[in-house]
Amino acid sequence: MADTATIEPGRDFIRDIVQADLDAGRASRIVTRFPPEPNGFLHLGHAKSICLNFGVAKEFGGQCHLRFDDTNPVKEEQAFIDSIQRDVAWLGFSWGEHLYHASDYFEQLYEWAEHLIRTGHAYVDDTPPEAMRAQRGTLTEPGQNSPFRYRSADESLDLFRRMRAGEFPNGARVLRAKIDMASGNMNLRDPVLYRILHATHPRTGDAWRIYPTYDFAHGQSDAIEGITHSVCTLEFEDHKPLYDWLIEHLPVPARPRQYEFARLNISYTVLSKRILTTLVRDKHVSGWDDPRMPTLAGIRRRGVPAAALREFVGRVGVARANSVVDVAMLDSAIRDTLNPSAPRRMAVLRPLKLIVENYPEGETETLEAINHPDDPAQGTRPITFGRELFVEQDDFMENPPKKFYRLSPGKEVRLRYGYYVTCQSVEKDADGNVVALRCTYDPETRGGNAPDGRKVQATIHWVAAADAVPAEIRLYSHLFNRPDPGADGDVMADLSADSLEVLTGCLVEPALASAPAGEAVQFERTGYFCADPDGTPERPVFNRTVGLRDSYAKVRTPGR
RNA sequence: UGGGGUGUCGCCAAGCGGUAAGGCAACGGAUUUUGAUUCCGUCAUACGGAGGUUCGAUCCCUCCCACCCCAGCCA
Numbered sequence: 001m002a003d004t005a006t007i008e009p010g011r012d013f014i015r016d017i018v019q020a021d022l023d024a025g026r027a028s029r030i031v032t033r034f035p036p037e038p039n040g041f042l043h044l045g046h047a048k049s050i051c052l053n054f055g056v057a058k059e060f061g062g063q064c065h066l067r068f069d070d071t072n073p074v075k076e077e078q079a080f081i082d083s084i085q086r087d088v089a090w091l092g093f094s095w096g097e098h099l100y101h102a103s104d105y106f107e108q109l110y111e112w113a114e115h116l117i118r119t120g121h122a123y124v125d126d127t128p129p130e131a132m133r134a135q136r137g138t139l140t141e142p143g144q145n146s147p148f149r150y151r152s153a154d155e156s157l158d159l160f161r162r163m164r165a166g167e168f169p170n171g172a173r174v175l176r177a178k179i180d181m182a183s184g185n186m187n188l189r190d191p192v193l194y195r196i197l198h199a200t201h202p203r204t205g206d207a208w209r210i211y212p213t214y215d216f217a218h219g220q221s222d223a224i225e226g227i228t229h230s231v232c233t234l235e236f237e238d239h240k241p242l243y244d245w246l247i248e249h250l251p252v253p254a255r256p257r258q259y260e261f262a263r264l265n266i267s268y269t270v271l272s273k274r275i276l277t278t279l280v281r282d283k284h285v286s287g288w289d290d291p292r293m294p295t296l297a298g299i300r301r302r303g304v305p306a307a308a309l310r311e312f313v314g315r316v317g318v319a320r321a322n323s324v325v326d327v328a329m330l331d332s333a334i335r336d337t338l339n340p341s342a343p344r345r346m347a348v349l350r351p352l353k354l355i356v357e358n359y360p361e362g363e364t365e366t367l368e369a370i371n372h373p374d375d376p377a378q379g380t381r382p383i384t385f386g387r388e389l390f391v392e393q394d395d396f397m398e399n400p401p402k403k404f405y406r407l408s409p410g411k412e413v414r415l416r417y418g419y420y421v422t423c424q425s426v427e428k429d430a431d432g433n434v435v436a437l438r439c440t441y442d443p444e445t446r447g448g449n450a451p452d453g454r455k456v457q458a459t460i461h462w463v464a465a466a467d468a469v470p471a472e473i474r475l476y477s478h479l480f481n482r483p484d485p486g487a488d489g490d491v492m493a494d495l496s497a498d499s500l501e502v503l504t505g506c507l508v509e510p511a512l513a514s515a516p517a518g519e520a521v522q523f524e525r526t527g528y529f530c531a532d533p534d535g536t537p538e539r540p541v542f543n544r545t546v547g548l549r550d551s552y553a554k555v556r557t558p559g560r
Numbered sequence: 561u562g563g564g565g566u567g568u569c570g571c572c573a574a575g576c577g578g579u580a581a582g583g584c585a586a587c588g589g590a591u592u593u594u595g596a597u598u599c600c601g602u603c604a605u606a607c608g609g610a611g612g613u614u615c616g617a618u619c620c621c622u623c624c625c626a627c628c629c630c631a632g633c634c635a
Binding site: 011012013016023035036037039069071074075109122125129132133136137138140141142143170171174175176183184185186187188189192195196197211213214215218234236237238239240241260262267268273315317318319321322324326327328329331332333335339340344370373374403405406414415416418419444447448449456457458459460461507522523524525526527532548549550551552553555 | 561562563564565566568569571572574576583584585586592593594595596597598621625627628629630631632633634
């Protein structure tokens with residue numbers, strides 16, 4: 001990939017911190033982690049975190065762990081654990097031996113919880129959830145101490161063990177840290193460390209009846225794994241004092257540090273697991289891998305290569321300011337990644353018959369088409385030319401406006417890698433629709449060059465009726481019809497009605513019939529596409545990955 | 561009105577006291593058998609606002625304004 005545009009890895013505040021820690025000897029080897037909760041598919045926001053965590057580790061000669069934050073069995077599934085591993089690997093990163101689960105540490109975490117109780121830093125609270133909420137106070141008023149806060153360590157210990165033994169129903173009691181109910185930071189108002197959950201865990205099965213909360217599990221897991229830089233998103237900033245408090249009050253083997261960066265937002269896109277889950281559940285999309293989804297699985301199926309995502313993430317950068325990246329930046333990264341390598345092919349999305357009147361009936365000939373204009377190594381392929389062809393409906397106008405360079409009555413254009421043809425007349429149906437163009441060709445222009453040096457204003461793509469293959473082509477556009485979906489409250493109300501357009505009468509050149517699913521090709525003058533697994537060699541199906549830039553679109557429809 | 565953050569070009573984002581990188585978008589122009597690509601060029605006297613310190617401030621101080629996050633036994 002030509003990467004004059006690629007950002008030099010190594011210049012964002014996280015990397016600055018890492019570099020400084022290395023220089024100052026605060027860390028000898030960098031260890032990061034990517035800690036997804038297996039309750040959904042990974043999306044573009046995760047891609048940013050993955051590239052950051054794995055990227056930093058790689059650049060500084062360290063390692064990055066893949067750790068499942070599986071502390072809430074009611075939401076987590078093995079299927080998600082599998083998809084996450086698939087997606088991280090596809091993105092191009094390797095965790096090597098370092099695949100972990102917070103659940104691997106449940107026994108150790110439990111012991112540390114008892115330690116906190118014994119040292120007077122945690123207590124079992126019998127307060128019901130609603131009452132606890134009321135006692136917590138508000139953003140501007142301090143909370144009230146729970147009456148159980150002063151319970152003896154022995155009593156708490158006994159109760160905590162019985163919680164583990166499964167003696168109590170869900171919600172009956174929790175283990176809480178004893179910190180400060182008057183803190184301005186809500187997370188320090190005696191946060192819950194353990195709750196009773198009679199649920200089967202994807203990995204530990206029914207071994208546990210109590211599960212640690214995120215706050216109690218995350219930092220300690222980091223410490224166990226020797227994570228040096230625990231990088232998370234901004235909303236966890238308020239949790240850092242608690243993260244540090246727990247590390248300080250527990251005999252953990254290491255002292256990890258948390259750093260926060262702004263999560264990724266993209267215009268016309270939603271990156272909320274909750275909403276993505278709803279889209280799948282309510283069948284607004286065909287599944288987690290619907291090509292319109294911002295999930296890695298969806299994007300992959302759409303034909304976007306992992307390298308394009310890495311490029312995109314690199315261009316976006318890492319900072320602490322909330323922002324919304326223009327989706328055009330993603331499209332641009334995709335095109336820039338695909339352009340140098342994607343083989344060129346011809347495909348007619350909306351066919352219009354073109355009859356070459358002066359071409360002998362029943363005959364065809366073979367011409368040679370270049371596979372990539374900037375990469376001769378990709379060679380050439382044979383294409384068939386004949387009397388009956390198909391061109392794009394958009395490439396003809398009976399009454400063309402001033403700047404229309406393509407076909408119109410009396411006008412000559414070049415058929416790519418074919419001949420110059422001139423439109424002599426049109427055939428219409430009873431309703432007056434143009435159903436065929438009657439043209440003549442100049443036999444002297446074989447291959448596309450006129451010996452007399454005359455020029456044409458346009459070169460258009462085409463396929464031969466003789467061997468074109470019928471295909472289905474799926475055109476995707478933004479799932480949402482406004483740059484800030486949900487800004488008015490209801491995200492679903494902003495779902496676009498035409499994010500998917502299925503074209504069934506398409507005709508593609510024979511070379512495309514055998515295109516392997518997922519491999520990018522460029523349909524000349526149209527966009528980048530890839531075969532979808534739904535297709536067959538007899539009737540291939542293509543997904544539009546992204547369209548080509550189209551400056552004519554601006555002439556045609558000024559002002560978007 | 562509590563605590564924690566953030567404000568640099570339409571959108572991202574560098575900048576770490578010495579006089580505003582880069583990318584995306586946009587707009588010109590050259591090349592072109594993709595109105596693609598490529599290539600040139602234009603695009604912040606200005607860094608949320610007001611004061612102050614300094615020879616000099618986007619970078620330091622003060623005050624103000626705007627926006628984001630936090631009251632799950634979610635992560």
